[in-house]
Amino acid sequence: MATVGLIGSGMIGGTVARLAIDAGHEVVMSNSRGPDSLGDLVAQLGLRSRAATAAEAAEAGEIVLVSVPVKAYPALPAATVIGKVVMDTGNYYPKRDGMVAALDSKALTDSEYLERHLPGAQVVKVFNNIFFKHLLNLARPAGAPDRSFLPIAGDDEEAKRAVSDFLSSIGYGAVDAGPLAEGWRQQSGTPVYATPYGSFENEKGTPADADVIRSALAAATR
Numbered sequence: 001m002a003t004v005g006l007i008g009s010g011m012i013g014g015t016v017a018r019l020a021i022d023a024g025h026e027v028v029m030s031n032s033r034g035p036d037s038l039g040d041l042v043a044q045l046g047l048r049s050r051a052a053t054a055a056e057a058a059e060a061g062e063i064v065l066v067s068v069p070v071k072a073y074p075a076l077p078a079a080t081v082i083g084k085v086v087m088d089t090g091n092y093y094p095k096r097d098g099m100v101a102a103l104d105s106k107a108l109t110d111s112e113y114l115e116r117h118l119p120g121a122q123v124v125k126v127f128n129n130i131f132f133k134h135l136l137n138l139a140r141p142a143g144a145p146d147r148s149f150l151p152i153a154g155d156d157e158e159a160k161r162a163v164s165d166f167l168s169s170i171g172y173g174a175v176d177a178g179p180l181a182e183g184w185r186q187q188s189g190t191p192v193y194a195t196p197y198g199s200f201e202n203e204k205g206t207p208a209d210a211d212v213i214r215s216a217l218a219a220a221t222r
């Protein structure tokens, strides 16, 4: 079991924390407003959770989740994640995040852009393509016939193995989508983005196996 340090404790961060605790991991939650604002969430999550600053959460994490809006990247505690595996849930939405030239021009993928803000971290793109309610409800134990899969992209094989192991522990299989430069295949608007897990109206979601995810990744065009 691992300690997961979470920077961002909103819809996706809170959901990953729930699944991680249910799987026996410990979580350290953080947000922009400070630990005092996370009392209710930590009370709901229970004993294996605590609240901290973003830097403390990252330091405590054997594996770190960054789940904040893209516009928050300059404020991330970069020095605390050097050498760590960082799971990146982020999606770039210009209306929410402001225009980012390197992303608008497609010079960088969303996760390469995060990596620029976290030099020395092993960034793995994961969780960005699934609605948080589907993420909560589609978790299944290893071997279940209706287990769902998530694409992961990253440059470091060991980091991707660590993320695959973490995913497996919380109820998901992983499909390797290649290096971070290929992360565009799972960004917003691509075939693997949200659609394989069903409509948002059905909160239970639709299981998506490895072949469904592989086909959707292959069908992406830039």
Ligand SMILES: NC(=O)c1ccc[n+]([C@@H]2O[C@H](COP(=O)([O-])OP(=O)(O)OC[C@H]3O[C@@H](n4cnc5c(N)ncnc54)[C@H](OP(=O)(O)O)[C@@H]3O)[C@@H](O)[C@H]2O)c1
Binding pocket: 007, 008, 009, 010, 011, 012, 013, 030, 031, 032, 033, 034, 054, 067, 068, 069, 070, 072, 075, 076, 089, 090, 091, 092, 127, 128, 129, 130, 131, 132, 133
């Ligand atoms: N919602 C989904 O279903 C979903 C699915 C896949 C991917 N995503 C992506 O994942 C990312 C997070 O989405 P979300 O829906 O979870 O957003 P959210 O519910 O708005 O939560 C964002 C979290 O980030 C925190 N935060 C903001 N700036 C921060 C900073 N400088 N340092 C530390 N924490 C900071 C916020 O804390 P405060 O509240 O204190 O500001 C909040 O806890 C986005 O890029 C989103 O596109 C979302």
